[in-house]
Amino acid sequence: MLKLGIIGTNWITDQFINEIKDDGRWELASVYSRTAEKAAAYQVKFGFKESFSDINQFFEEGLFDAVYIASPNSMHYQYARQAISNDKHVIVEKPAFTNVDEFAQIEGLLQAHPDVRLLEAARHVHTPLFKAVQAKLTEMDKIQGATLTYMKYSSRYDKVLAGEKPNVFTLDFAGGALYDLGVYPVYAAVALFGEPESVVYFPTLIETGVDGKGIAILGYEDFEVTLNFGKTTNSHMPSEIYGLKDTIVLDNIADFSKASYFDDQQVEHALAVEAADNPMKYEIDVFTQILEDPTNETQIKNYQKWFLMSKQVNGLLFTLRESAGIEFPADNQ
Template sequence: MLKLGIIGTNWITDQFIEAANVTKRWQLTTVFSRTTQRAQEYSSKFHAQEFFTDINEFFSNGVFDAVYIASPNSLHYQYARQAIENDKHVIVEKPAFTNPDEFSQIEALLQAHPKVRLVEAARHVHTPLFAQVKQQVNDMDQVQGATLTYMKYSSRYDQVLAGKTPNVFSLEFAGGALQDLGVYPVYSAVALFGEPNSVVYFPTLIATKADGKGVAILRYDDFEVTLNFGKTSNSHLVSEIYGLKDTLVMDNPADLTDAVYYDADQQAHKLSAPVEANDMVPELRDFAALLEQPNDKEQLKKYQEWFDLSRQVNSLLDTLRQSAGIEFPSDNR
């Protein structure tokens, strides 16, 4: 049983812990929160053995094998660095880091701690259905482009409308639509089509100066991929990948539960794969297998593929953001 520590006590951490319990391969042992009351409440809720309110004590004295980091985006780098320096494995919520410089520094630190593994919690690319989608794309004779849409109204936007600046819409905390929901279609595009030749992002900025929603265009040799994402409205559009006469339709590039391939004769073929009620379960199974067999060649191959994909996504997110003139304080770290 892998011992798990957590940083960040919010709804996504709830979902993560519940998924970990489903796999029966993880045990939550250690909680970090900035306040004693919240740390106690969360530890009691999920039956953790210990909690800390001092981050240095958490890493030096906490009894856990891996830490799940679900703090505001701008703090991922700091916490991941401390974890690696204390030889703790890292599962960092997307986006892993705010720019390529942070990523390269973490990569160098991992080389100095070769037994430590770091993975980004991009849950959708670990699902069996996404694997089916990827296989179907590979089987298509020609790809002429794609439109990937993930737009979901955030309750935190109500706070923005009330004149406040919640973390998810704060430049100080590296927030905004691209760094949140936008990560999913970016991940899907890179996983399915590779790195694009050029990109541009057209954001809609909100009162906090962060992007509330936007459209990104990724240009490849023979086609373009359009990404629509945002946190200030809802979309019910499907996502599509275009062949010549054939089309692959997905209900959602992030919360993927249904995919249908329409062949050249427009006959529908539903892609069949198990879908978990909690879509974090597949990634936690994958991460458990990696940490349980750290020297297995097949696991190391998967790990390198995940890490390379994470690096590519990090670079692409940064290029998109720079194309729109969006800067974070952490860029000048």
Template structure:
């Protein structure tokens, strides 16, 4: 059983802890929050026994093997740094880091702490249905392009519209927020996993008065085709995500919370792909990560870790290049 500590007491952490329980491989022991009251209030119902409002005490005194970090994006680097320096296994919510400089520093730190591991929680690429889609894609003779959509209205945008300050973290540059950094990362991860690193990228954002992108369209150009990404937090979309062959098409009902993948052959006959499915889409990634943490030196797990790290680095670079194309900057970029 892996002992688990958490940073971040929010909805995504609820989902993670529910998934962790389903796997039967994690036990929550320690919780960090900005106040002890909040740490206890959140952690006690899940069986945690140690609570902290000091990150240093959390890492120095906390009895845990794995730390799950689900804090605002701008906090990831410092918190991951502390975790690695304390030789922890780290599950870091996406996007892992704000820019390539942060990513590079963390990789150097990991090299200096060989017992530590860091994985980015890109839950959607670990699911059975996503893998089934990957396998079907490899069988398609021609790829002419794709459209990937991840768009859901955030209730927190109501506060921006009402000009209620301080604005929610996810809608501020100070916390490295915005559509690309919150939901766009799902689309970018999907594209880079399925098609590799693009030759060029460009992003056309729609800005909010809080100083970040509320929604936008990104175009990833490859040698023989282009992939269009639509994502946002200020509108709702009901579009599927599609990959276009010659006469055939591969359809994900949702790229980030997939419940159905359908392949339409050249005669437009549909086949629904089959794969093991968990209602909580974080179960598969937590099972994968537990396999790594329990046997970090196993050759298969070494290969998995290398593949995940490479993909994470590639996604980080694409995300940063998209921001650069749109001249979107964050205070964290000044620390480069």
């Protein structure tokens, strides 16, 4: 049975743990928080065996085999380095790292610890519905592009409007729309169409210096994909993939529950597949299989596939940010 360590005590961690508990192949071992009180409270809440408020002690003495990192974006690199150095597997929330230099450093460290695995949590691309979209895409005669939208108002933007600087809206913590909600359409584009040949990002900057929303255009050989995302307003637009006379329509590129194929006669065909109550179910199943049997040839190939995609997404996010002139403090460290 795999033993889990946790960094980050927020709602997304709750969702991850709830699915882990239902999975049955994991044991809740260790939890870390910067304050002993919060760590102890989280330990009691979910039944972890131990809690820590010292990060070095957590990595050096913790009983866990793999750590789930759900801290602010800017802290992912530091925690992942410590985990790998202590031969702990890493499941890190998207975006894995803030720039290509960090990713390169982590990749080098993994080569020095070949038994360790690093996996990026991007739940939507693991779902049966997303796979159904991928399969339908291969049946279309011609692809002429796509528009992928994910725009959802963040309650923390209220604090920005009140003059505050919450972490998710600051450069110091690698915040903003692209490095939060924007990761979902970027991942979807790479999973569906591969790496683009050119990219450009047009952000709308807010008072704290980060992008509140924006539009990214990814150029492929025969078409373009437009990404529309943000945290300062809501959108109810679907996402679409354009064929010649046919189209795939998704109700939401990140948390979608419905996808339909409209044929050349404009007849709708629903892509009906199972949908779990917890959207993390499918990525956790993929990660668990990889970590349970890391020397299995099939699981090695699966791991290499997802690691490569994580690397491609990291590079694409960085290039988009560069095109918009957005710099994080971590870029100069």
